[in-house]
Amino acid sequence: MAASLPSSRSKVVTTLLVAPAGLFFLFLLILPLIVVIIYSFGARAEAGGYAPAFTFDNYANLPARGQAFINTLTLAPLGTLLTVLFAYPLAYFLAVKANERLRTLLLVLVIVPFWTSQLLRYYAWIMILGSKGIPSWLAWIGMTDVRIINTPWAVLIGAVYGFLPLMVLPIYVSLEKLDKRLLEASADLGADAPRTFWQVTLPLSLPGVATGSMLVFILLMGEYILPQLLGGGKVFFIGNALVDLFLQSRNWPFGAAVSTALVAIMFVTIAVYMRFVLSRGDTRRAALV
Amino acid sequence: MSLRLYAAFIYVFLYAPIALIVFFSFNAGRYAMDWQGFSLDWYGRAFTNPIVTKALVTSLMIAGSTAVIATVVGTLCALGLERMRGWLRQLFDALIYVAIMVPGVVIGISTLIAFVTVFDAVNPALEAVGMARLQMGLWTVIAAHVLFNLAVVVLIIRARLAGMDRSLVEASEDLYATPFATFRQVVLPALLPSILAGFLLSFTFSFEDFIIAFFVAGPNTTLPIYVFSSIRRGVTPEINAIGTAVLLTSLALLMLAQFLLRARARAL
Numbered sequence: 395m396a397a398s399l400p401s402s403r404s405k406v407v408t409t410l411l412v413a414p415a416g417l418f419f420l421f422l423l424i425l426p427l428i429v430v431i432i433y434s435f436g437a438r439a440e441a442g443g444y445a446p447a448f449t450f451d452n453y454a455n456l457p458a459r460g461q462a463f464i465n466t467l468t469l470a471p472l473g474t475l476l477t478v479l480f481a482y483p484l485a486y487f488l489a490v491k492a493n494e495r496l497r498t499l500l501l502v503l504v505i506v507p508f509w510t511s512q513l514l515r516y517y518a519w520i521m522i523l524g525s526k527g528i529p530s531w532l533a534w535i536g537m538t539d540v541r542i543i544n545t546p547w548a549v550l551i552g553a554v555y556g557f558l559p560l561m562v563l564p565i566y567v568s569l570e571k572l573d574k575r576l577l578e579a580s581a582d583l584g585a586d587a588p589r590t591f592w593q594v595t596l597p598l599s600l601p602g603v604a605t606g607s608m609l610v611f612i613l614l615m616g617e618y619i620l621p622q623l624l625g626g627g628k629v630f631f632i633g634n635a636l637v638d639l640f641l642q643s644r645n646w647p648f649g650a651a652v653s654t655a656l657v658a659i660m661f662v663t664i665a666v667y668m669r670f671v672l673s674r675g676d677t678r679r680a681a682l683v
Numbered sequence: 684m685s686l687r688l689y690a691a692f693i694y695v696f697l698y699a700p701i702a703l704i705v706f707f708s709f710n711a712g713r714y715a716m717d718w719q720g721f722s723l724d725w726y727g728r729a730f731t732n733p734i735v736t737k738a739l740v741t742s743l744m745i746a747g748s749t750a751v752i753a754t755v756v757g758t759l760c761a762l763g764l765e766r767m768r769g770w771l772r773q774l775f776d777a778l779i780y781v782a783i784m785v786p787g788v789v790i791g792i793s794t795l796i797a798f799v800t801v802f803d804a805v806n807p808a809l810e811a812v813g814m815a816r817l818q819m820g821l822w823t824v825i826a827a828h829v830l831f832n833l834a835v836v837v838l839i840i841r842a843r844l845a846g847m848d849r850s851l852v853e854a855s856e857d858l859y860a861t862p863f864a865t866f867r868q869v870v871l872p873a874l875l876p877s878i879l880a881g882f883l884l885s886f887t888f889s890f891e892d893f894i895i896a897f898f899v900a901g902p903n904t905t906l907p908i909y910v911f912s913s914i915r916r917g918v919t920p921e922i923n924a925i926g927t928a929v930l931l932t933s934l935a936l937l938m939l940a941q942f943l944l945r946a947r948a949r950a951l
Binding site: 404407408409410411412414415416418419421422423424425426427429430433444480483484486487488491492500503504506507509510511512513514515517518519520521522524526527555558559612613615616617618619623633636637640641646649650653656657660661664 | 686687689690693694696697698700701703704707715716717756757759760762763764766767775778781782784785786787788789790792793794795796800826827829830833837887891893894897898907910911914918922926929930933934937
C-alpha cells in the first residue's frame with residue numbers, strides 16, 4: 395500500500411512527522427550551541443554578561459580554572475573504573491550464580507535506587523560521611539580526626555553509589571547472552587575455573603563493560619550535584635566552575651569557553667573510545683569465526 | 684558462596700542510605716542524625732509549608748507537560764525516521780546522540796543564553812506595541828526538558844520498531860487496511876508499552892532535574908531546587924519527609940504501571 399501512494403504525499407507525511415522534533419533540535423540545541431561558541435570568542439561586558447568581540451583570550455585563560463579540569467579528568471575516569479570493579483561481581487552473580495526465580499526481583503532491586511532522587515541519595519551520604527556518621531564510629535574505636543566528607547574520597551563513594559545500577563545492567567545483559575556451551579568447552583579442554591573466567595567469560599563480557607563505562611563516564615564528566623554536595627565546594631568539577639561563571643561571577647564569555655572545552659573533551663574521548671572498542675570488537679568477531 | 688556474600692553487601696550498600704532517609708523522616712528532633720523519638724511532625728510541617736507545596740505543584744506541572752510533549756513529539760519523530768533515508772536521517776541520528784551526550788549543565792547554559800538573546804531582541808518591540816515582556820518561566824524549563832527527553836523517547840520507540848514483526852504490518856496491508864488503520868490497529872498497540880516507558884522516563888527525568896531548571900527557571904522554585912537549597916542551608920528532617928513521600932509515590936506509580944502493562948499483556 396505505502397509503495398503505491400504518490401511518493402510526494404508520503405514525503406509530506408514524513409516531513410510532518412519529524413518537523414516538531416526538528417524544530418526543537420534547531421532552536422534549543424543547534425542554535426544555542428552555536429551561540430555558546432560565538433560567546434566563547436567574546437568579551438565580558440562591564441556589568442557581566444556578553445559584549446561582542448573576537449578574541450582568543452577566554453581560551454588562553456582556561457588554566458585559571460585548571461583545577462576544575464584536573465579534578466574532573468582524574469575523578470571521572472577513576473569513578474568509572476571503581477564503578478566497574480564494584481558492579482562486575484554483582485552482575486556476574488546475577489547472570490550466572492543467582493537463583494533463577496529470584497533473579498528478576500534481584501535485578502529490579504538494583505534499579506529501584508536509580509529511580510529515586512539523586513539529590514536525596516547524596517543527601518543521605520552527607521549524613522553518613524559527615525561528622526556524626528562514620529567518622530564518629532571510627533573515633534569510638536580510636537581513629538580520631540578522620541574526615542571523609544568534602545574530600546575526593548566522598549566524591550568517589552558517591553560516584554560508585556550513584557551509578558552502580560547503570561553499570562550493572564549492561565554487564566548483566568552481556569553475561570546473560572553468553573553462550574554457556576563455550577564455558578563447557580573451555581572446561582573440557584582442561585581449563586580450570588579462573589582460567590575459563592579470564593580467557594572466555596571476561597573477554598566476551600567486555601562489550602557490556604564498555605557500554606556501562608561510556609554511560610557512567612559521560613554522566614560523571616558533566617556532574618554538578620555530586621561534587622557540590624559531597625565535595626562541599628572543595629572538590630569541584632567543571633560543572634561547578636560553569637555554574638559559578640554563569641550565575642555568580644557572570645563572566646559569560648569565559649564560561650562559554652569552558653563549556654566548549656568540556657563538550658570538546660567529551661566528544662574526543664567518546665570518539666577515541668568508540669573507535670578502540672569497535673576495532674577490538676571486530677578482531678574478536680574475527681577470532682571467533 | 685563468597686560471591687553471594689558480596690551481593691548481599693552491595694544490596695546493603697544500595698539500600699542503607701535510603702533506609703536512613705526514611706528512618707529519620709520520623710524523627711521528633713530537629714537535627715538530621717540525632718534521634719529524639721518517633722513523630723510525624725515533619726510530614727505535617729513539610730506539607731503545610733506553602734513554599735514546599737508551591738514547589739511541588741510547579742514541579743508536577745513541568746514534569747507533566749514535559750512528559751506529554753516529549754512523548755508525542757518523540758514518537759512522531761521515531762515513526763518519521765523509520766520512513767526516512769539518506770543524509771537527513773543521519774543528521775537526526777547525530778542530533779539525538781548530541782542531545783543525550785551534552786551534559787545537563789551545558790544544556791542549561793546554552794538554552795539560558797539562547798532565551799536571553801531572544802528576549803533582548805524581541806522585548807523592545809513587544810513593549811513598543813504594549814504587549815507583555817517575554818521572561819523565564821515554567822515554559823522555558825519545559826522547552827529545555829523536552830529537548831533532552833525527546834531524544835530519549837526516540838531511542839526507546841526506535842528500539843521497539845526495530846524489533847517489530849514486519850509481517851504483521853504486511854498482513855494488515857494485504858487485507859486492504861489503509862495506512863492509518865494499519866498504524867492504529869497494528870503498530871500503535873505494539874508500541875504502547877514503549878510509549879508508556881518513554882512517558883514515565885520523561886516524567887521522572889523532568890521531575891528530578893535540578894541543573895537545567897537551576898539555569899532557566901527564572902524566579903520559579905521547583906522541588907529539586909527547594910531541596911538543594913535546604914540541604915545547603917543545613918539539613919532538617921523536613922527534607923527526609925519530602926524525600927520519603929516522593930519515593931513512596933513514585934514506587935507506587937511504577938508498580939501501578941507494571942501492573943497495568945501485565946493486565947494488558949494477559950488481555951491480549
